[in-house]
Amino acid sequence: xxxxxxxxxxxxxxxxxxxxxxxxxxxxxxxxxxxxxxxxxxxxxxxxxxxxxxxxxxxxxxxxxxxxxxxxxxxxxxxxxxxxxxxxxxxxxxxxxxxxxxxxxx
Amino acid sequence: xxxxxxxxxxxxxxxxxxxxxxxxxxxxxxxxxxxxxxxxxxxxxxxxxxxxxxxxxxxxxxxxxxxxxxxxxxxxxxxxxxxxxxxxxxxxxxxxxxxxxxxxxxxxxxxxxxxxxx
Numbered sequence: 206x207x208x209x210x211x212x213x214x215x216x217x218x219x220x221x222x223x224x225x226x227x228x229x230x231x232x233x234x235x236x237x238x239x240x241x242x243x244x245x246x247x248x249x250x251x252x253x254x255x256x257x258x259x260x261x262x263x264x265x266x267x268x269x270x271x272x273x274x275x276x277x278x279x280x281x282x283x284x285x286x287x288x289x290x291x292x293x294x295x296x297x298x299x300x301x302x303x304x305x306x307x308x309x310x311x
Numbered sequence: 312x313x314x315x316x317x318x319x320x321x322x323x324x325x326x327x328x329x330x331x332x333x334x335x336x337x338x339x340x341x342x343x344x345x346x347x348x349x350x351x352x353x354x355x356x357x358x359x360x361x362x363x364x365x366x367x368x369x370x371x372x373x374x375x376x377x378x379x380x381x382x383x384x385x386x387x388x389x390x391x392x393x394x395x396x397x398x399x400x401x402x403x404x405x406x407x408x409x410x411x412x413x414x415x416x417x418x419x420x421x422x423x424x425x426x427x428x429x
Contacts, residue, residue, distance in 0.1 A: 206373065238415040240356070247406060247422055248348075248356065253415035291356050295414055299372050300346060300358035 207296035209303035216309045223279040225306045227292030235294045237275035243288045284310050313337040315420035322426045330393035331423045333407030340388040341365035344410035347392050351403045397427045
């Protein structure tokens with residue numbers, strides 16, 4: 206089965222840039238999306254089709270996808286960005302989530 | 312406003328059956344797939360499967376095939392997830408979410424906590 210691997214945790218200082226990777230076989234040939242989940246809340250879509258931001262998502266969130274790696278970048282990270290982040294892609298008509306990354310804003 | 316409202320928390324015993332629901336509003340319910348996602352306590356998101364309410368076409372992720380049933384009633388704008396015989400390992404929060412044409416899940420329900428314990 207298809208697997209997406211993320212680092213368990215990323216730490217970032219306020220105002221700095223956080224980069225979260227998502228690795229999977231030939232992931233660049235698929236569309237990747239990203240979700241933010243805060244404790245006790247439902248996930249929120251922050252990036253879809255590799256680079257697109259849904260309405261209402263701040264510009265500091267951006268995405269890329271090439272080769273075997275998709276990346277979510279948070280520029281000028283704020284305390285409110287502290288959350289778990291999950292990538293997601295599709296393989297054989299089945300959704301696959303990444304292992305998740307906890308972003309801590311120190 | 313697009314909304315998905317799920318049924319309330321459930322406490323069940325092993326072996327019991329259960330059906331939880333997800334009601335959509337604010338959009339054409341039959342025009343988008345609805346996905347179901349499991350989150351076990353303290354763990355990540357897992358894709359279970361999805362359904363197209365327009366014709367009830369359904370797909371399942373292999374680990375969940377045969378263990379759950381996904382259905383929909385388009386007259387009620389409601390999708391369902393059901394179990395015929397629950398196990399303790401089914402304890403989790405279950406989310407439904409609307410799937411865009413672009414394949415991402417753009418609107419999520421509030422989640423339904425299912426607790427299975429003897």
